[in-house]
Amino acid sequence: MSPDPQLPAHDDPAHELDALANAARAHLRRRRAFGDRSVRLPAPERPSAARPATTSPAPTRPEPAPPRPESPAVRPLAPPPPPPTLRTPPAAVPRPVAPPPPPLAQPNVAPAPSPASEVAARAAACKDLASLRAAVAECRACGLCSTRTQTVFSDGPDRARLLFVGEAPGEQEDLQGVPFVGPAGPLLTDIIEKGIGIPRSQVAIANVLKCRPPGNRDPSQEEKRACAPWLARQIELLGPEVIVPLGRHAANHLLGVEGPDLRSMGSLRGQVLESRFGKLVPTYHPSYLLRTPDAKKDCWKDIQVAMGLLGLEPPKKRG
Numbered sequence: 001m002s003p004d005p006q007l008p009a010h011d012d013p014a015h016e017l018d019a020l021a022n023a024a025r026a027h028l029r030r031r032r033a034f035g036d037r038s039v040r041l042p043a044p045e046r047p048s049a050a051r052p053a054t055t056s057p058a059p060t061r062p063e064p065a066p067p068r069p070e071s072p073a074v075r076p077l078a079p080p081p082p083p084p085t086l087r088t089p090p091a092a093v094p095r096p097v098a099p100p101p102p103p104l105a106q107p108n109v110a111p112a113p114s115p116a117s118e119v120a121a122r123a124a125a126c127k128d129l130a131s132l133r134a135a136v137a138e139c140r141a142c143g144l145c146s147t148r149t150q151t152v153f154s155d156g157p158d159r160a161r162l163l164f165v166g167e168a169p170g171e172q173e174d175l176q177g178v179p180f181v182g183p184a185g186p187l188l189t190d191i192i193e194k195g196i197g198i199p200r201s202q203v204a205i206a207n208v209l210k211c212r213p214p215g216n217r218d219p220s221q222e223e224k225r226a227c228a229p230w231l232a233r234q235i236e237l238l239g240p241e242v243i244v245p246l247g248r249h250a251a252n253h254l255l256g257v258e259g260p261d262l263r264s265m266g267s268l269r270g271q272v273l274e275s276r277f278g279k280l281v282p283t284y285h286p287s288y289l290l291r292t293p294d295a296k297k298d299c300w301k302d303i304q305v306a307m308g309l310l311g312l313e314p315p316k317k318r319g
């Protein structure tokens with residue numbers, strides 16, 4: 001170690017120790033004067049006389065006058081610096097904060113069209129019954145498309161004053177593609193030709209559904225809703241003056257009644273009902289009449305109401 005150039009050189013080790021001790025005391029007094037209360041001042045310096053006579057008094061370095069401590073009220077003392085460490089850790093580099101991702105662009109997606117709205121758009125685009133029939137044949141708007149043999153559109157002319165509407169095709173209708181050609185067909189033909197007295201070919205016949213429900217089960221509400229626009233457009237193009245719904249389901253459908261509000265046949269028949277499709281004269285379905293022959297007289301009364309709307313005379317008054 002090189003000697004401190006500020007300390008006087010000593011040949012005597014005792015004097016050198018005294019000088020170092022004095023310097024240490026002076027240092028501690030200065031720290032105490034600067035307000036470091038943790039410093040405990042050592043005992044006063046031993047007089048040189050206590051030392052052996054052989055040792056000459058060590059010249060001490062003149063102590064610098066301690067600086068006057070400043071009033072804490074005037075300037076607060078700075079806190080002591082932290083103790084040095086062997087290795088200063090590198091300053092933490094702040095990690096760059098990634099900016100928040102931009103909000104996902106909301107695609108302007110239109111809600112998926114419902115089967116009924118799809119069917120309505122396609123039906124509205126049909127300008128005549130031929131194009132409507134072709135569009136129905138391609139329809140896959142409900143599950144019945146997967147079980148049908150073919151669609152059953154209508155029977156009769158392109159314009160008709162009288163329209164009969166049943167519920168849905170049965171087995172024979174599904175096979176032949178014509179409504180009311182099964183067991184109930186001949187009875188409907190008798191009502192038209194023997195009752196009203198006109199050829200079946202002069203009236204229009206259709207169903208609410210254009211495809212057969214498997215096993216002749218009742219159509220579901222979803223199936224009826226999906227298929228409804230086809231019939232609505234069909235009625236528009238046919239332009240009937242009177243519609244005879246055959247059975248409770250067809251009558252409620254044309255009246256726009258569904259679910260638990262379905263009306264009974266007893267409350268529907270025997271009268272003229274107004275609907276968005278025009279005048280309705282509901283009567284029993286021919287299948288019901290086959291099972292309940294006593295209801296035929298009520299059906300005949302209903303048919304006479306429809307004939308009266310069309311200005312047709314009952315058969316007994318014909319000449």
Ligand code: SF4
Nearest residue numbers: 139142145210211227
């Ligand atoms: S029942 Fe009607 S909606 Fe369903 S597939 Fe047949 S035509 Fe289309």
